[in-house]
Amino acid sequence: MAATEISIDDRNLVIEVVLDTQWLFEGFQKTKGSDLVGRIARFFQSNPNWNATGYNQKMAQLAGTSIDNVNLLEMYWGNWGRYSKYSKFANETIPYLGHPTQSQIFVPVYIVLSLLTFAVIVTRMYSRMTIAGFVRSYDYVLLGGFILTLALGMQNAIILSTSTYYRGVWDKTWLDFQVEQDSSLSASILYPLTVVFIKFSLLLFYYNLSVWNPLRWATIATGFCVIANALATIFAWSFQCNPTLPWKHQNYMNPQGACLVDTWKLEVATGSVNIITDVLIWIIPIPMIWRMQLSLRERIISIITLGVGALACIACAIRVRLINMAWYGSSDESNASIICIWTITELYLAQICASIPSIRALVLSKAPQLLGSESADRKENVYDKYNHYDQFPDFASQTSLDKSSPEVSVIAHELFEKRADNRV
Structure with a gap:
């Protein structure tokens, strides 16, 4: 079986089993998910009678976790038979999924x-x-x-x-x-x-x-x-x-x-x-x-x-x-x-x-000249002839708006505001 033959649903099932198993193994949070799935799959294979007395206690010892966590996982999956079946499937499927990595670019x-x-x-x-x-x-x-x-x-x-x-x-x-x-x-x-x-x-x-x-x-x-x-x-x-x-x-x-x-x-x-x-x-x-x-x-x-x-x-x-x-x-x-x-x-x-x-x-x-235009100074220096802020043209007027390019318009506003702030 190749990785391309594994369906999206099967891959998502493997991911769910891996995460649930990693969560259960509280005492092994630095162990890879594939290793933990292998451990739980071998545990179920060696202990097929999940109705036996002390079964959950034995699983808690294996995972280094509490009985409460084991009971919670059992309740989530419905019974150990279902979880055992899917953990076996995940353990057998993981080798075919390979080890995809992030792009290095x-x-x-x-x-x-x-x-x-x-x-x-x-x-x-x-x-x-x-x-x-x-x-x-x-x-x-x-x-x-x-x-x-x-x-x-x-x-x-x-x-x-x-x-x-x-x-x-x-x-x-x-x-x-x-x-x-x-x-x-x-x-x-x-x-x-x-x-x-x-x-x-x-x-x-x-x-x-x-x-x-x-x-x-x-x-x-x-x-x-x-x-x-x-x-x-x-x-x-x-x-x-x-x-x-x-x-x-x-x-x-x-x-x-x-x-x-x-x-x-x-x-x-x-x-x-x-x-x-x-x-x-x-x-x-x-x-x-x-x-x-x-x-x-x-x-x-x-x-x-x-x-x-x-x-x-x-x-x-x-x-x-x-x-x-x-x-x-x-x-x-x-x-x-x-x-x-x-x-x-x-x-x-x-x-x-x-x-x-x-x-x-x-x-x-x-x-x-790089843009095939006249000097911007010629466009902007027209405002330098005004010696006081209140002599600037009214930028709110239609005339002022129509006579400037967007770049010159905003520059004129900036010069006007700067002079207005520095007025005496």
Whole structure:
């Protein structure tokens, strides 16, 4: 029998038997699941009369656990005959399942993307300091998102190379399983928190881009959806089960416990909302750009500059699809390393795309010929002729909105606010 001939249901049955056996062997939490399944299978073979007096006591001594735990497992399976049959099946099947491991490409991908994104964010900060003279609040928010992404990637890199290096639970210990569950929960909470930081950076940028009411109300409504989706994700993952940490030994087999949240539906629902808000964020400024008195070429360039964020939407969709395949696909599709790669790619792509407008403004200021444009200084220095903050043009007016590109518009706002703050 080859691994490809083992059905999904049979593989899931083996996983259930391994985890239940690891839970029972409380005194052997550092022993691999396959070894423990072999021990319990040999015990049943040597002691076929499970109705004999003292049978549960003998099993408790074998597993280094209490009679209560043995009785709890017996109640869960119905009788020892059923558990004996399936433990024998699992022991015979495990050798054919092999020893699948995580992909080794996550760490190099994570390092490359981290360095690339760091360089982009540094360039973004330099652009702000060079053109506007100061860094804005949304730049610091994005920096917070980068730090959270860096932390999430470091956690994944450590876990994938240690406790979850082997993908089969039969190759792990009970302690490995607990560490894997703990890290999975923390990652499920850290991911939406990171998404909030990145998206709020963009929404704050759009909000400060213009006082045009439709644009501002669109950013507020989208921000509300982003927060609501993140809170729903965090609370649903945190309190999906009662007790909240069901894999902590006794809780794992708690007859009074229940997991009411369908994690697959949760992931699909929150992931879909995440994709929708991604799309909304990248199209929000388009109507404003179309209102500006720009050439068709400038409009198209501005839309493309802001619209490259669609790449992050694609990465998010691929991530959701891979999670679905991991739950309901073959063992080859359950590679957590690949899911982590697309998660990190999605987050870093969003940060890179969010920084493109400020980088373009820097290029327009320092080397406009690269983009076939006139010097950005010629566009911006028009505001230098105003010696007092109240002489600045009214950015709320239709005239002011129509005469600036998105990059120049936000720079003008920044210069206006800076002079207003320093007025005498």
